[in-house]
Amino acid sequence: MCHKLSNIIIEWCCTFYFLDDYTKIKATYGMEVFLELFWKIIGFFVIGLFINKKIEFFLSLWCFSTLRLFIGGRHCSSSLFCFFTMIFIGLTSANIFSRFVIPPKYGIFLFGLAITLVIRYAPFSSKLIYKNKLIKKTSATIILIIYLLFFLLIEEQSIKNVFLCSPLMEIATILHIKDK
Numbered sequence: 001m002c003h004k005l006s007n008i009i010i011e012w013c014c015t016f017y018f019l020d021d022y023t024k025i026k027a028t029y030g031m032e033v034f035l036e037l038f039w040k041i042i043g044f045f046v047i048g049l050f051i052n053k054k055i056e057f058f059l060s061l062w063c064f065s066t067l068r069l070f071i072g073g074r075h076c077s078s079s080l081f082c083f084f085t086m087i088f089i090g091l092t093s094a095n096i097f098s099r100f101v102i103p104p105k106y107g108i109f110l111f112g113l114a115i116t117l118v119i120r121y122a123p124f125s126s127k128l129i130y131k132n133k134l135i136k137k138t139s140a141t142i143i144l145i146i147y148l149l150f151f152l153l154i155e156e157q158s159i160k161n162v163f164l165c166s167p168l169m170e171i172a173t174i175l176h177i178k179d180k
Contacts, residue, residue: 002039007028039083097161
């Protein structure tokens with residue numbers, strides 16, 4: 001649906017501006033990515049309004065997505081599957097893990113493990129040059145340290161756990177057996 005709609009939008013734009021074939025292809029792809037993201041955000045917003053843990057739901061998606069910018073991870077086979085996976089991550093972090101009391105010493109251990117995994121396996125893409133990989137690893141490590149500080153300083157257990165569980169779920173997407 002997004003592909004067809006992006007074609008219609010770009011064809012409409014071409015009535016006002018001249019675009020060569022290469023530019024049309026790039027613009028159509030960009031519009032398709034934008035529309036898919038737009039519908040996902042609207043969907044997440046609507047779901048967030050209907051659950052009783054709105055803050056935890058949005059916070060878990062934010063924590064997951066922010067870390068994903070720097071370490072990458074596996075992609076779903078379709079946009080719809082991606083949407084439902086993100087809902088699963090948001091609801092799992094907001095509803096299931098928020099019920100557990102995780103002592104600070106275990107949280108520190110899990111963040112230490114997370115940082116170790118980021119240093120070892122991130123970023124997911126192996127096509128980056130060394131300098132860019134180092135920048136992404138460093139950025140992800142800083143983000144995890146910030147999440148650790150939130151985990152240690154915030155009193156509300158359900159919000160605390162979101163800062164721990166969402167990043168761990170994202171880190172799980174970079175763990176894989178390397179293709180030979």
